[in-house]
Amino acid sequence: PVSPGEQVPSMVDSPTPVPELSLLPVKSSINVLEQTEDWDCQGYYPISRRYMVYSWRYLRRMVxxxxxxxxxxxxxxxxxxxxxxxxxxxYSRREQNHADLLLLLDQEGSMTPFHRFTRDLVETAQPDSNIERVRVGYFHNVPAEYVYKDPYLTEKVKFEWILAESDGDTSVLIVSDGGAARGDRRSERFSATAEVLWHIRQHTKLIAWLNPVPSERWQGSTAQFIAHLVPMYPLDPHGLNQAIAQIR
Incomplete structure (x- = not known):
């Protein structure tokens, strides 16, 4: 018996709390590689910009x-x-590099695919090296009466003025396919190139030619005959080293 005023406990059980369910993380069976800053997305190139910087250090004329x-x-x-x-x-005097470099770069036409290399050559030779003076002249096919100060061939200057500032210690490096990119063999281009090389040699004997086309493709083109007039090397690490050794 229950006395009056006594509270009777409830016979109904309180509901059991149901835990909240959360979604479990789904783990993929494929490992996705995160892209890093050092990941090189570029294609294959015969010579790297870093190697150009390294090679220019050997063009020295210490005084x-x-x-x-x-x-x-x-x-x-x-x-x-x-x-x-x-x-x-x-005490003795500190040596300084008095190297004088003249870069003559073929632009447009068949050289268009190689503009990246010519741009890297200029940029690594000017601010990244210890060469005292670097001058750049652009031309199309043959550096004839005029060369240009810019790669767009808009600001021209007489080539003889460029040569007048050169002497026997000036290193001249020409970069052109010499007709090898298209396999052309033209007598007028060969004659014009031979005349230009003759004028350069009146000021300096330190001349070399870099050809961005592989040497096996020079055969049968104007480049094959130009190579008999001036030391010509392919634009790869070994060729760049040989060219610098030729003009230093």
């Missing part, structure tokens, strides 16, 4: 005409032996 702040150890020892006592060290 000891800098500040006289380099300790001459051998000279100091010789002076001590001569005087019999040490008074002060002997």
């Amino acid at each position: 000891a005409d800098g500040r006289e702040d380099v300790l001459d150890v051998e000279g100091t020892i010789a002076k001590v032996c001569q005087q019999g006592f040490f008074l002060k060290p002997k």
